Amino acid sequence: MSDIRCQEDYIRRIHKVQDYIELHLGKSLSIEELSDAAGFSKYHFSRIFQGILNEPLAHYVNRIRMENALFLLAHRTDKSMTDIAYELGLSDSAVFSRAFKNYYGMSPREYRKEYSKNCKESFLLSEYNKNTAKKEWVSNPFPVTGKITVETMEEKQVAYVRHIGTYETLAKEYGSLMQTLFTYAMKQHLLVEGQNWVLAMYHDNPEFGQESQFRTSLCLTVPKSMQIQEDGILGRMMLEGGLYAVGHFQIHQNQYPDAWNYMYQEWIAGSGYVPRNSYPFEAYHVDASVSEGSIHEVDIYVPIEPIRF
Secondary structure (H helix, E strand, C coil): CCHHHHHHHHHHHHHHHHHHHHHCCCCCCCHHHHHHHHCCCHHHHHHHHHHHHCCCHHHHHHHHHHHHHHHHHHHCCCCCHHHHHHHCCCCCHHHHHHHHHHHHCCCHHHHHHHHHHCHHHCCCHHHHCCCCCHHHHHHCCCCCCCEEEEEEECCEEEEEEEEECCHHHHHHHHHHHHHHHHHHHHHCCCCCCCCCCEEEEECCCCCCCCHHHCEEEEEEEECCCCCCCCCCCCEEEEECCEEEEEEEEEECHHHHHHHHHHHHHHHHHHCCEEECCCCCEEEECCCCCCCCCCCEEEEEEEEEEECCC
16 A cells, blocks of 8 residues: 555544544543544554644543533533533533533633623634624624524435645635545445535534634535445545424525524524534535635534423
């Protein structure tokens, strides 16, 4: 195997571990379990992981847990400290409280109180696409609106290529990443007329995550009956089924941030639903790389669940 192919295979395996951690965050996640998911010896896995992501494995798992904790504390006030601890794979609320305070320097209860007090200046979800000045938001709160439906989606198999980094670097590399996705999908005969969705999945909540570590997967849904060969370029994962708020928009390229803001800041607040701790995505009806002046038909999927009182 060439050096380039070997490096690609290592990167693919690390992406598989990232996917595994996301799906099993409520478990203890031992080094044996994670190295097995990657297909590496446990004696070398930690060094390989750190070498590729420039972040120690234990720090990575803890960071993902703590960023999820911020989301749950801020937006899921129906969940107790014990609920959150269990959801994050921690044994009890005391362990969660110590871990959170060690990481952020304040207790989970203090953070929840402070976030609630300052929520009128809450983060703009437009950060999923670009930086937007808050003064623009104040002067023109919802320049884009769309039809919102609540739908139950079945689990889907996807082939993906992944970008790790800021959304600014994603924008620069988007075209080549999409070309790579389709080129390798064609080589494997994964394109089936009328059955492939083109998606951009955002794994990290930009309100709480580290910008340089944002993970975005550009995906192509593939019928479950078809086998995806993880060849060092394409990865395979399952897109979580369940309840989603789906915003149907016809927008220009520069209006994606406004569409995201409408979903999170306007619709969901009075909907009777709360965001589910899963990953939102955009589904494109046509080629997402069409020219700047063209109208884009896009559906924004936000995972939700009913509010518990």
